[in-house]
Amino acid sequence: xxxxxxxxxxxxxxxxxxxxxxxxxxxxxxxxxxxxxxxxxxxxxxxxxxxxxxxxxxxxxxxxxxxxxxxxxxxxxxxxxxxxxxxxxxxxxxxxxxxxxxxxxxxxxxxxxxxxxxxxxxxxxxxxxxxxxxxxxxxxxxxxxxxxxxxxxxxxxxxxxxxxxxxxxxxxxxxxxxxxxxxxxxxxxxxxxxxxxxxxxxxxxxxxxxxxxxxxxxxxxxxxxxxxxxxxxxxxxxxxxxxxxxxxxxxxxxxxxxxxxxxxxxxxxxxxxxxxxxxxxxxxxxxxxxxxxxxxxxxxxxxxxxxxxxxxxxxxxxxxxxxxxxxxxxxxxxxxxxxxxxxxxxxxxxxxxxxxxxxxxxxxxxxxxxxxxxxxxxxxxxxxxxxxxxxxxxxxxxxxxxxxxxxxxxxxxxxxxxxxxxxxxxxxxxxxxxxxxxxxxxxxxxxxxxxxxxxxxxxxxxxxxxxxxxxxxxxxxxxxxxxxxxxxxxxxxxxxxxxxxxxxxxxxxxxxxxxxxxxxxxxxxxxxxxxxxxxxxxxxxxxxxxxxxxxxxxxxxxxxxxxxxxxxxxxxxxxxxxxxxxxxxxxxxxxxxxxxxxxxxxxxxxxxxxxxxxxxxxxxxxxxxxxxxxxxxxxxxxxxxxxxxxxxxxxxxxxxxxxxxxxxxxxxxxxxxxxxxxxxxxxx
Amino acid sequence: xxxxxxxxxxxxxxxxxxxxxxxxxxxxxxxxxxxxxxxxxxxxxxxxxxxxxxxxxxxxxxxxxxxxxxxxxxxxxxxxxxxxxxxxxxxxxxxxxxxxx
Numbered sequence: 210x211x212x213x214x215x216x217x218x219x220x221x222x223x224x225x226x227x228x229x230x231x232x233x234x235x236x237x238x239x240x241x242x243x244x245x246x247x248x249x250x251x252x253x254x255x256x257x258x259x260x261x262x263x264x265x266x267x268x269x270x271x272x273x274x275x276x277x278x279x280x281x282x283x284x285x286x287x288x289x290x291x292x293x294x295x296x297x298x299x300x301x302x303x304x305x306x307x308x309x310x311x312x313x314x315x316x317x318x319x320x321x322x323x324x325x326x327x328x329x330x331x332x333x334x335x336x337x338x339x340x341x342x343x344x345x346x347x348x349x350x351x352x353x354x355x356x357x358x359x360x361x362x363x364x365x366x367x368x369x370x371x372x373x374x375x376x377x378x379x380x381x382x383x384x385x386x387x388x389x390x391x392x393x394x395x396x397x398x399x400x401x402x403x404x405x406x407x408x409x410x411x412x413x414x415x416x417x418x419x420x421x422x423x424x425x426x427x428x429x430x431x432x433x434x435x436x437x438x439x440x441x442x443x444x445x446x447x448x449x450x451x452x453x454x455x456x457x458x459x460x461x462x463x464x465x466x467x468x469x470x471x472x473x474x475x476x477x478x479x480x481x482x483x484x485x486x487x488x489x490x491x492x493x494x495x496x497x498x499x500x501x502x503x504x505x506x507x508x509x510x511x512x513x514x515x516x517x518x519x520x521x522x523x524x525x526x527x528x529x530x531x532x533x534x535x536x537x538x539x540x541x542x543x544x545x546x547x548x549x550x551x552x553x554x555x556x557x558x559x560x561x562x563x564x565x566x567x568x569x570x571x572x573x574x575x576x577x578x579x580x581x582x583x584x585x586x587x588x589x590x591x592x593x594x595x596x597x598x599x600x601x602x603x604x605x606x607x608x609x610x611x612x613x614x615x616x617x618x619x620x621x622x623x624x625x626x627x628x629x630x631x632x633x634x635x636x637x638x639x640x641x642x643x644x645x646x647x648x649x650x651x652x653x654x655x656x657x658x659x660x661x662x663x664x665x666x667x668x669x670x671x672x673x674x675x676x677x678x679x680x681x682x683x684x685x686x687x688x689x690x691x692x693x694x695x696x697x698x699x700x701x702x703x704x705x706x707x708x709x710x711x712x713x714x715x716x717x718x719x720x721x722x723x724x725x726x727x728x729x730x731x732x733x734x735x736x737x738x739x740x741x742x743x744x745x746x747x748x749x750x751x752x753x754x755x756x757x758x759x760x761x762x763x764x765x766x767x768x769x770x771x772x773x774x775x776x777x778x779x780x781x782x783x784x785x786x787x788x789x790x791x792x793x794x795x796x797x798x799x800x801x802x803x804x805x806x807x808x809x810x811x812x813x814x815x816x817x818x819x820x821x822x823x824x825x826x827x828x829x830x831x832x833x834x835x836x837x838x839x840x841x842x843x844x845x846x847x848x849x850x851x852x853x854x855x856x857x858x859x860x861x862x863x864x865x866x867x868x869x870x871x872x873x874x875x876x877x878x879x880x881x882x883x884x885x886x887x888x889x890x891x892x893x
Numbered sequence: 894x895x896x897x898x899x900x901x902x903x904x905x906x907x908x909x910x911x912x913x914x915x916x917x918x919x920x921x922x923x924x925x926x927x928x929x930x931x932x933x934x935x936x937x938x939x940x941x942x943x944x945x946x947x948x949x950x951x952x953x954x955x956x957x958x959x960x961x962x963x964x965x966x967x968x969x970x971x972x973x974x975x976x977x978x979x980x981x982x983x984x985x986x987x988x989x990x991x992x993x994x
Contacts, residue, residue, distance in 0.1 A: 869993020871986045875914050 230289035233279045234318040238293070240276050240326060241316055241369050243269040244362025248355050255351030262351040263341040266358045270334040273365070277327040284323045285717040291318040292371050292435055310426060316369040317434070320724040321504055321570070325368035325497070328574060332493035332581045333361045335693035339585050340485035342689035343592060347483070353393060357489065360386035364494040368501055372432040373422040376505075380418065380466065380498060384411045387495050391482040403481035410475035414465020418502075421458030424451050434505050441508040448513055456514030459506060460521050467499025469558055470528040473551045474791050477535075480543040480597070484588030487543055491550040492581035500554065500573050503561040504724075511564060521562035526650045529555025530657045531788070536664040541597045542587045545668045549623065550580055552657060556638050559650065565641030567708070567721045567735050572638055574720065575630035575704045579622040582697035586616035589690055590672060593683035599671040601679035609685045613673045615694040620669050622701045624662035625751045627744070632751075633705030636744050640710070640736045643743060659750035666758025674763070710736040899940035906933035920974045920984045924967060931963045 229235075247269035255262025283289055294315035301310060316322075337357060344350050363386055367379025385408075392404030426432040428451045429440055440448050448455075463469070468476040476496065480487055490496065503510065510517060533552035536545045553576050560569035589612040594602055606613045622629035625636070635658060642651040677683070685691065706712075708720035721735045906929055913926030935956040942952025978984055 867993050869990030871989060872915055872918075879911055879915065 228283075228287045228289055229291050230280065230283060230318055233276060233283065234289055234291045235293075237276065237280065237291075237318045237326070237369065238316050240273045240330070241362070241365045243273055244358040244365065247358040248362060251351050251355040251358065255355060258351075260341065262354040263337070263344075266354040267334065267337045267341065269358060270330060270337050270361060273326070273330040273361075274334045277323070277330040280318065280323045281327045281723075282717075284320055284723055288320065288722075289318055289323065292316075292433075294371050294433070310430065310432065312374055313372055313432070314375055315371045317371045318369075320722075321501075322368050324570065324574060324724050325501055326365065328497070328577045329361060329364050329368065329493045332577050332697075333357075333489060335696055336485050336489045336492075336581065336585065339488070339588070339690050339693040340483070342687050343485055343588055344483065349393065353390070353483070356386055356389040356393070357486070360390060360486075360489060360494050364498065367498055371434060373426060373434070373437075374432050376502065377415075377418060377422060380415065380462075383466070383495055383498060384408060384415070387411075387479070387482075387486075387490060390486040390490075391479045393482055393486070397481075400481040403475075403478035407475035407479050410472055411465045414462050414472055416462075417458045417460070417464070418462025421455045421462060424458060425455040428455070437506060438508040441506075441512045444512060448509075452509060452513035453516045456506070456509050456517045457520060459502060459509075460517060463499030463502045463558075464524065465499070466502075467496050467554045467558060468528075468551050469499070469524050469554065470532055470551075471790055473528065473532055474794060476551055477539075477544050477547040480541065480547050484543065484584060484591055487547070488581045488584035488588065491547070491584055492577040496550060496554055497573050497577070500557045500561060500569060503558065504566055504570055507561065507566045510562070511566075518562050522559060522647065522650060525555050525558035525562050526653050527555070528552065529559055530653045530660070533657050533660040533664070535788075537660070537667065540600055542590065542599050542602070542668060542672060543584070543597055545599075545664060546580070546583050546587060549583075549661065549664065550576075552661060553580070553623070556635065556654065556657070559654065560638040560641050563642050563645045563647055563650070565638060565645070565735075567724060568634070568637040568641040570724050571708050571720050572634035575622070575634040575701070578697050578704055579619040579629075579631060579701040582615060582619035582694060582701050583623065585690070585694055585697065586612050586619060589686040589694065590616075590683075592686055592690070594679045595681070596679060599668065602672045602677070603675040603679075604673070604677040605683055606673040608677075608683050609673075611685060611691040611694060615691075615698040616673065617669060618698045619701055620665040622705075624665050624755060625658050625747055626662075626755075627748060628705065630701050630703070630705035632744075632747070633708060636739075636747055637708065637710070637736065639743050639747055640740050643740070644736070655746050655750045658747050659754040662751040662754025663758045666755045667762045670758065670762040709739065711738040896940055896944045899936055903933045903936040903940065906930075906936065918985045918987050920977070920986050921971075923986065924970045924974070927970075928963060928967065931959055935959055 230237075244266075247265045250265050251262035255265065258264060280289065292315065294313035296311045296313050298312045299309055300312055337354070340354070340357065344353055347353070360383065363379050363382025365379070367376055367383060370376035370379055388404045388408040391407050392401045395401040395404070422432065425437065425448070429437060429445075429447050431437070437448075439445075441452070465472045476491075479490060482490075510521075529552050532548060532555065536548035536552065539545045539548060553572065557569045557572045557576070560572060589609065590602060590605060591597055593605070593609060593612075596602070618629070622631040625632045635654075639651055639654055639658075642648075642654055707714065713719050713722075725735075910926045910928075910930030910933060913929065914923055917923055917926065938952040938956045938959070940952075942950060942956075974984060977989065981988065
């Protein structure tokens with residue numbers, strides 16, 4: 210049964226009529242399936258193809274990009290809403306509501322999902338293209354591209370999900386694909402450890418997502434987001450008791466995927482995967498999932514689970530500020546970017562948690578471009594230098610001009626310098642925090658902008674300026690790799706212009722309208738005009754960060770002594786160890802479980818459970834012996850043997866009758882006949 | 894009583910046949926005795942038929958069946974005796990005790 214629900218009368222925030230989107234919206238499911246088709250095709254025939262399956266992955270993503278782009282433009286011109294669900298199975302009523310829960314698969318085409326479709330397809334397409342050059346001659350290339358397709362496909366299933374169940378399917382698919390990709394070079398133990406760590410950390414968080422789903426779905430009588438948002442907007446009684454707990458459980462799930470403190474530990478380690486994977490994971494397909502979930506269920510937090518903000522917001526702010534510092538001490542270029550991602554995810558989460566739906570999504574949108582750009586730039590450098598460490602780099606400005614300039618664009622955008630994309634999105638988050646009354650958090654976020662600018666200056670300086678400290682002669686990457694860099698640099702610069710407060714671009718509107726086309730109205734805050742004082746604070750913070758970074762890590766061509774020697778006594782070891790959170794998990798959770806708990810369980814197993822089982826076993830054996838000896842051997846066998854013996858004895862006697870003498874038989878026959886006749890006579 | 898005479902003749906012939914069956918060792922003689930018994934039965938059948946004088950002539954038809962079967966029996970019996978004689982050069986049935994215990 211297919212349920213096609215067309216736009217509800219409730220309409221969008223701005224009161225505009227929503228369209229059903231026509232052909233491309235109706236066939237949006239193709240986007241969800243294509244990467245899986247590519248995945249299977251690459252597994253089956255990838256090895257035999259000239260590009261080792263890369264062409265299939267890129268082709269699928271290219272078609273998706275066309276689809277998503279058409280939808281994006283359509284959605285700019287007129288709001289689209291279409292929800293299609295295919296009922297796979299009826300679950301029943303579960304005794305809580307009288308409504309039938311059902312398991313549905315389908316897809317949603319609305320402003321939010323279209324934006325995500327496009328980001329995934331755009332970044333995915335460029336990353337796949339880049340990976341085609343990056344992975345040349347590497348191990349297991351077909352499998353790599355198959356996993357990449359699976360990764361992107363799972364993310365599309367996730368963002369296209371009209372209900373929580375399908376979201377979980379995509380969610381777990383993303384987790385699985387990330388595990389496969391992080392552990393791509395599994396021959397090296399730390400890499401497979403990193404994959405396991407990412408998977409396990411996400412699994413811990415997934416429990417929250419699944420519990421939240423179990424709590425909310427049956428209470429509401431539906432797993433659909435549209436029903437959830439509708440109920441939240443109406444302050445439905447069915448959600449009364451579960452909104453805060455359910456909302457927090459969903460948030461806990463989002464904390465894992467979106468690497469919020471203290472579940473961020475997997476993300477820096479996830480750098481073990483090939484760089485295109487990091488780019489995809491950090492920009493489009495994995496860490497955005499948590500933010501997406503928060504945005505998808507936004508009315509729940511906005512209208513009913515407002516108490517949950519007291520937990521969500523501090524976590525997000527800790528993530529954006531405290532974890533941002535970690536990027537200052539990392540020597541691995543990719544780890545710097547990873548911590549930067551964690552920090553930026555904190556910004557997004559803080560915005561969404563504070564009520565800034567658009568602000569959070571807009572930062573997700575712009576961040577996708579410049580973070581993908583930075584990672585691909587880092588990959589280009591790593592490809593040339595054959596090392597991840599910035600201590601092996603330096604002075605690459607001359608030999609890798611395209612990479613350098615695009616990297617600088619990404620870094621400046623991330624640092625939040627006007628008028629690049631990062632400035633606008635970050636400014637909107639600051640404005641939202643300020644407007645919602647979280648002044649303290651706003652100032653922390655401004656300080657976070659300072660830290661961001663600081664570590665990005667350090668990264669650029671240590672990587673590209675000064676003199677080269679590595680071995681060999683690094684050279685610029687091939688066009689298949691620099692092409693995506695340039696393609697990503699453009700939106701990194703201009704994407705911010707689409708959501709300047711108070712600016713609308715004629716018929717295409719602005720970003721707020723694009724993602725604001727929703728069925729359920731919500732109290733999303735969006736600044737109507739630029740708050741210049743706030744923008745100034747942000748810019749001052751960014752400028753101070755850049756200046757300080759320049760001051761500390763600036764090129765010192767003559768000696769190279771002054772570079773990367775910042776060692777603040779207490780802070781440095783603290784940061785270097787990542788606030789000892791990893792150690793806490795290892796020594797506080799993993800090792801106790803591996804050590805005492807495992808030994809205790811082993812002891813219980815060996816001495817308690819085994820005793821019981823052995824006792825039962827011995828008892829059973831004894832009973833078996835008794836049954837065998839007394840009952841079987843002496844009871845049943847006696848009867849059988851007696852029967853057999855009796856039969857044998859009787860046979861021995863009776864066979865004497867068979868004398869073989871024909872005349873004897875004949876005599877017997879005659880006598881018998883006579884006897885019969887006599888009997889007959891007597892009877893008659 | 895005409896019927897009694899036939900029945901006495903049949904009984905005598907049957908008794909002679911039984912005696913021959915039990916007392917002789919020669920297989921051919923035994924076969925002859927069996928034929929004698931069958932003939933005695935036939936006499937009885939025909940006698941009863943004639944006595945009750947039924948239109949259906951069941952007794953006579955039955956006698957013809959018996960004669961037919963007797964002929965077939967003699968055919969098979971003689972064939973067996975012939976083969977046994979060929980193998981053992983003897984028609985003595987007391988020597989034919991292969992099937993005993």
